[in-house]
Amino acid sequence: MYWYFTWWHDDGTVERLHDALRGQVRVADGRSVEPSAGLIDSQSVRIVTVSTRGFDAGK
Template sequence: MSGTGGGYPSDLTDEQWALGEPLLSPARVGPKGGRREKHPRRRIVDAIFYVVRTGCAWRQLPKDFAPWPTVYWYFTWWHDDGTVERIHDALRGKVREVKGRNAEPSAHAGPRRRPIGPEISRPPASRTAANRSAPRRSRPAPGRARATRSRPLDFW
């Protein structure tokens, strides 16, 4: 468990942190340097794992983690720059090696696509080409009138 904080079951062990730390993006600093990070990266990663494991909302992070906007910012930054995918690929490779398999999967696991050709029949189009450009009009359900705002909403 990490040295600071509450010691949640989702926290990384020292061995796990040693594997993941080098894979994180470097700190964002300007050309002249910059201020050091206010919250340790390990606690940020622990907070992300807490959200993933418990399924809680970002705003419901316990107070012994960094503030939720900070944790969420790191998560989106690492997701957008590919860090999350790099970590996933590296850990997948290590797991495969431990199991005695090649680090890289041999089969392509990409999205499957159906072949389009004469052997596959397509469902008939519900709208003809002539009226495809005309906008559809929504109708209220039978027996129901359209909602109007003739009086103010007073449901409080």
């Protein structure tokens, strides 16, 4: 089964299937096929620089 997934992922089938289903769900919900806006949540996009050197001033 995993072999099929990797094959379909690599040739773009999974992305095309996802796009088609998303469009059908949006139309069934009375919305446009393509979204008109996007949202990025700061909790979802967290950029943290981790240093393995230095000192802990709190100790």
